[in-house]
Each structure stands twice: as C-alpha cells, then as structure tokens.
Amino acid sequence: xxxxxxxxxxxxxxxxxxxxxxxxxxxxxxxxxxxxxxxxxxxxxxxxxxxxxxxxxxxxxxxxxxxxxxxxxxxxxxxxxxxxxxxxxxxxxxxxxxxxxxxxxxxxxxxxxxxxxxxxxxxxxxxxxxxxxxxxxxxxxxxxxxxxxxxxxxxxxxxxxxxxxxxxxxxxxxxxxxxxxxxxxxxxxxxxxxxxxxxxxxxxxxxxxxxxxxxxxxxxxxxxxxxxxxxxxxxxxxxxxxxxxxxxxxxxxxxxxxxxxxxxxxxxxxxxxxxxxxxxxxxxxxxxxxxxxxxxxxxxxxxxxxxxxxxxxx
Amino acid sequence: xxxxxxxxxxxxxxxxxxxxxxxxxxxxxxxxxxxxxxxxxxxxxxxxxxxxxxxxxxxxxxxxxxxxxxxxxxxxxxxxxxxxxxxxxxxxxxxxxxxxxxxxxxxxxxxxxxxxxxxxxxxxxxxxxxxxxxxxxxxxxxxxxxxxxxxxxxxxxxxxxxxxxxxxxxxxxxxxxxxxxxxxxxxxxxxxxxxxxxxxxxxxxxxxxxxxxxxxxxxxxxxxxxxxxxxxxxxxxxxxxxxxxxxxxxxxxxxxxxxxxxxxxxxxxxxxxxxxxxxxxxxxxxxxxxxxxxx
Numbered sequence: 198x199x200x201x202x203x204x205x206x207x208x209x210x211x212x213x214x215x216x217x218x219x220x221x222x223x224x225x226x227x228x229x230x231x232x233x234x235x236x237x238x239x240x241x242x243x244x245x246x247x248x249x250x251x252x253x254x255x256x257x258x259x260x261x262x263x264x265x266x267x268x269x270x271x272x273x274x275x276x277x278x279x280x281x282x283x284x285x286x287x288x289x290x291x292x293x294x295x296x297x298x299x300x301x302x303x304x305x306x307x308x309x310x311x312x313x314x315x316x317x318x319x320x321x322x323x324x325x326x327x328x329x330x331x332x333x334x335x336x337x338x339x340x341x342x343x344x345x346x347x348x349x350x351x352x353x354x355x356x357x358x359x360x361x362x363x364x365x366x367x368x369x370x371x372x373x374x375x376x377x378x379x380x381x382x383x384x385x386x387x388x389x390x391x392x393x394x395x396x397x398x399x400x401x402x403x404x405x406x407x408x409x410x411x412x413x414x415x416x417x418x419x420x421x422x423x424x425x426x427x428x429x430x431x432x433x434x435x436x437x438x439x440x441x442x443x444x445x446x447x448x449x450x451x452x453x454x455x456x457x458x459x460x461x462x463x464x465x466x467x468x469x470x471x472x473x474x475x476x477x478x479x480x481x482x483x484x485x486x487x488x489x490x491x492x493x494x495x496x497x498x499x500x501x502x503x504x505x506x507x508x509x510x511x
Numbered sequence: 512x513x514x515x516x517x518x519x520x521x522x523x524x525x526x527x528x529x530x531x532x533x534x535x536x537x538x539x540x541x542x543x544x545x546x547x548x549x550x551x552x553x554x555x556x557x558x559x560x561x562x563x564x565x566x567x568x569x570x571x572x573x574x575x576x577x578x579x580x581x582x583x584x585x586x587x588x589x590x591x592x593x594x595x596x597x598x599x600x601x602x603x604x605x606x607x608x609x610x611x612x613x614x615x616x617x618x619x620x621x622x623x624x625x626x627x628x629x630x631x632x633x634x635x636x637x638x639x640x641x642x643x644x645x646x647x648x649x650x651x652x653x654x655x656x657x658x659x660x661x662x663x664x665x666x667x668x669x670x671x672x673x674x675x676x677x678x679x680x681x682x683x684x685x686x687x688x689x690x691x692x693x694x695x696x697x698x699x700x701x702x703x704x705x706x707x708x709x710x711x712x713x714x715x716x717x718x719x720x721x722x723x724x725x726x727x728x729x730x731x732x733x734x735x736x737x738x739x740x741x742x743x744x745x746x747x748x749x750x751x752x753x754x755x756x757x758x759x760x761x762x763x764x765x766x767x768x769x770x771x772x773x774x775x776x777x778x779x780x781x782x783x784x785x786x787x788x789x790x791x792x793x794x795x796x797x798x799x800x801x802x803x804x805x806x
Contacts, residue, residue, distance in 0.1 A: 215645055218649075223657070226661055336789065337737075342782070345778070452744065
C-alpha cells in the first residue's frame with residue numbers, strides 16, 4: 198500500500214505527459230481539420246465558421262487543457278466523419294482486441310513455459326538446440342506473414358477455420374473461438390519465441406543456484422524442482438517483458454485485425470488514420486497509451502508481490 | 512632441459528591473418544557463412560539492381576499473369592504479369608537502404624544521447640529517461656503511422672521515421688554501457704591527468720561503448736526490415752510503383768487460393784534475410800562478449 202502511494206505521483210505524471218504527447222502528435226499532423234471535414238473547394242467563410250465552432254482558433258495549450266478536461270470525464274469528443282462518439286466507438290470494439298490480445302498471450306505462455314523448461318533442463322542437448330532453433334526462426338517471421346500462411350494452411354487449404362469475419366462471444370461462443378483462433382495464433386507466435394528465449398536463459402541461470410543442487414540432493418524429482426523451485430524466481434523478467442511487449446501485441450493487432458477483417462480497436466485506428474479522422478486517432482492513441490502505462494504499472498506492483506525482496510525493501 | 516627453440520618470426524601479414532582467424536575462423540560453423548553469403552547476395556542485388564540482367568520490374572505482361580516459377584518467368588509473375596524475380600531484386604534495395612539508414616539514425620542519435628546521459632547523469636539523464644519511457648508507451652506501429660502521416664512516404668522519410676523508433680533502444684544500450692565504463696580505472700586516470708571532458712568521452716568512453724552498440728545493429732536491422740515490410744503491407748511504405756517485399760506479399764495475399772507463389776516467394780526471401788541478420792548478429796554478439804570477458 199505504501200508502495201502504491203509512493204508510485205502514484207509518478208503514474209499521474211507519466212499519464213499527463215503521454216496525453217500531452219498524443220495531443221501534440223496528432224495536432225502536428227499536416228492538414229487543417231476543418232478543411233478535411235468539409236473537403237476542398239468550400240468557401241473560406243464556411244471553413245472559418247467551422248474552425249470557430251471546433252475551437253481551432255484558440256491557442257494550442259488551451260485546446261489541450263480543454264481536451265484533457267473532457268477526456269478525464271470519459272468524453273473524447275465526437276468524430277466529425279462518422280458522427281459517432283469516440284469513446285463509444287472504442288468501447289464497442291474493445292472486446293475484440295482485448296480477447297485477441299489475451300488469447301495470444303495465453304497461447305504464447307502455455308507453450309513457452311513448458312518448452313523453456315524442457316530446453317533449460319536439457320541445456321546444450323539436441324532437443325534444446327532444436328527448440329531454440331525453431332524459436333529463433335519464429336522470431337524472424339513478421340506477424341502478417343504468419344497470418345497469411347496460417348490462412349493459407351488452415352483456411353484456404355484445409356478449410357478448418359474461416360479466413361475472415363467475427364462473431365461476438367455472446368452470440369455463439371464456439372463460433373467466436375473458431376474465428377479468433379487464427380488471428381490469435383499469428384499474434385502469439387512471435388511472443389512465444391520471445392518469452393521462450395528469455396525464460397530459458399533465466400531458468401538455466403536459476404538451475405545453477407545452490408538451493409537447486411540441494412533440492413536435487415534431497416532426491417526431489419526433476420519436474421518438481423523445475424515447477425516449484427526454479428520457475429518462480431525465473432519468472433520476473435518474463436513478467437516484465439510480457440508487460441512491455443503489450444505495445445508489440447497492440448501493433449500486431451492493428452495488422453492482424455486488418456488482415457482478418459476483425460472489428461477491433463486496431464482496425465479502427467488504422468482506418469481512422471487513412472481517413473484522417475484526427476479526433477478519433479487522438480482518442481484511440483490516448484486510450485491505448487494509457488492502457489499500456491496502467492498495465493505496466495500493475496506489472497510493477499505484481500513484481501513486489503512475487504518477490505519478497507522488493508516487497509520488504511519497499 | 513630441452514633446448515628452447517627460437518621463436519618463429521612471423522611477418523606482419525601472417526600475424527594479421529592469424530588475428531583474422533582468431534576472430535572469425537573458429538566455431539562459426541557453415542550456417543554462419545551461409546547466412547553471410549546470403550546477406551552479401553542481397554546487398555549486391557540492392558546495390559546493382561539497375562545494372563543486373565533482369566526484366567523490367569514494372570512492366571506488366573498480361574500473358575504471363577500469375578504464371579508459376581520456372582515457366583515464362585524464373586520465379587513466376589504476379590497478378591499484373593510483372594516478373595517476380597526482378598521485383599525481388601529491386602525490392603531488396605528498399606529493405607537494404609531503409610535497414611542501413613534507420614539503424615544508423617537510431618544508433619547515432621540514440622547512442623550519443625545515451626553516452627551523454629550515462630556520463631553526466633543528473634537532470635539530463637532523468638529527463639531523457641522519462642521522455643524515452645513516454646515514447647515507449649506508444650505501440651511502435653501507432654507511432655510509426657503517425658510519423659509517416661506527418662513526414663510523408665519517400666524512401667528517406669520512411670527511414671527517418673523507423674530510425675526514430677530505434678532511438679530509445681539505442682539510448683538505453685549506450686547509457687547502460689557508459690555507466691559501467693565510467694567506473695573503470697582508466698577513465699579515472701584520464702580525469703586525474705586533467706583530460707578534458709570531450710577527450711574522455713571520445714577517447715575513453717566511445718571506443719568501449721561502440722562495440723556492443725554496433726553488435727546490436729545487425730539484429731536491429733532485421734527488425735527494421737520487418738517493420739518496413741509491415742508498413743508496406745498496410746500500403747504505407749515507399750509509394751508504388753517502387754516494389755517492396757512487404758508490398759509484394761500484400762499483393763500476393765489476394766492470390767493465395769490460386770497462385771501461392773506470388774506471396775510465398777517474397778515471404779521466403781524476406782524470412783531468409785531476417786533470419787540471416789539475426790543469426791549473424793547473434794553469433795557476432797556472443798563472440799564479442801566472450802572476447803570482452805577475456806580482457
């Protein structure tokens with residue numbers, strides 16, 4: 198709790214800076230928003246009127262404070278292109294992206310942890326080299342390439358899964374999972390390789406500690422040593438990287454949602470950028486960056502729960 | 512007691528050859544050299560694309576449309592009947608140019624910032640780290656899309672945008688290494704002798720920081736190629752008609768059901784290139800690390 202209080206000002210500061218950076222990033226984009234909305238060839242008076250209505254004549258800083266103020270109350274404005282509230286648009290598509298990201302991370306972890314444990318306990322063996330080699334190759338495959346070849350194999354050739362489309366979980370859980378599996382897999386592969394590589398190195402390190410030797414000497418079975426004694430101290434950097442890699446997962450989601458035509462936040466962002474829907478872009482970027490900072494803040498807190506040294510040094 | 516043999520005198524060339532062998536000759540294995548050869552081929556194609564005896568990568572021959580490999584075209588033709596082999600070679604240029612420029616930009620700017628932060632510490636370091644943390648809070652593709660919208664889609668603009676993404680990573684690597692170098696005795700000795708700050712930074716710190724930073728460069732280049740191709744896949748990299756590998760894969764996606772080779776061939780090419788970069792980079796890094804620990 199004390200830890201939480203001490204870190205809170207830092208969190209607030211980061212979020213403020215992130216919001217300011219988002220605002221500047223989008224405000225500096227070329228093109229007058231008023232002209233973008235009305236289209237070229239409209240009378241200057243009409244553009245001036247719209248600028249006044251949108252408050253574009255006011256100084257940048259005032260506009261930022263105004264935007265931030267309403268953002269804090271959950272109001273990110275209304276998209277001038279679609280007429281939709283930005284917050285509503287994000288919330289409507291959020292479940293897809295969250296489900297995709299969570300599935301990807303869960304898939305990656307369920308395969309990465311046992312594989313890393315296998316690799317580490319037989320370090321240097323043929324098995325270890327094969328697993329590491331496959332992981333190495335996986336890291337050289339971009340997400341979109343993985344997506345295309347998963348579509349080729351499982352959708353076009355075998356026809357087991359649909360290549361595009363989305364059915365909400367509430368409508369039909371089974372159909373939903375069928376639709377989500379290929380996109381989640383293509384996101385998971387790179388993460389899997391990354392997690393596995395990291396955990397393997399850490400595990401090999403941990404397995405050389407004295408208390409592991411002691412456990413071995415006591416006659417504890419190898420799998421029990423791995424799961425009970427080695428995994429926990431080795432999982433810290435994995436946890437950190439899972440948090441930090443969230444940015445990678447979101448970036449991947451933008452591409453994967455576009456390929457599989459999923460109605461997620463990533464696709465919304467990409468299409469808003471193409472349409473120069475600045476208010477929407479601003480809102481989504483702020484939303485994503487805030488989520489990223491908050492998740493990593495939570496990871497930081499989890500760290501202290503997992504590691505007594507951090508907790509008591511607090 | 513055996514008579515001590517007179518040590519063989521080696522010429523300078525022999526010495527050099529042995530040094531080379533020590534660095535490169537031992538234990539790299541054939542895989543490493545295969546990767547190096549592949550990278551050299553890609554670099555060669557990128558450099559001499561205009562003079563190589565290949566077809567025009569932009570010339571659509573409708574009769575060849577979607578023809579498979581080893582038919583009218585060596586590696587087949589794409590959906591518009593353009594020669595895939597020629598497009599691969601010209602596409603290599605984009606990957607190589609962006610790979611080199613982006614990594615150099617990240618390396619130079621990030622490296623300089625990191626060294627300065629690690630050496631002077633204080634407010635500058637804290638401020639820099641805070642700014643880097645904020646940049647890292649934005650997913651790379653989001654940042655990249657915004658940057659590209661801002662500075663355009665020329666080859667140079669894309670390189671700058673991707674290079675910008677690498678500044679935080681390089682600044683971190685350089686800072687961490689500077690922090691450990693500054694503690695060493697030879698830096699203290701230089702300070703005690705009254706060397707100027709600039710001299711210490713350039714003569715003592717830089718040479719010791721630059722090796723790990725460069726070793727990171729090849730792996731970074733592999734990632735840059737992936738990033739560029741992702742951008743090209745979304746249609747936001749260097750504009751058509753310039754062929755890019757990512758753009759070719761994106762185009763091949765439309766013909767997945769009928770003509771797999773249109774997507775497969777550029778994918779395999781790119782995969783091999785990135786894999787080679789990762790492999791060579793990884794080997795060189797571990798080799799340099801070993802050398803460092805021996806010192």
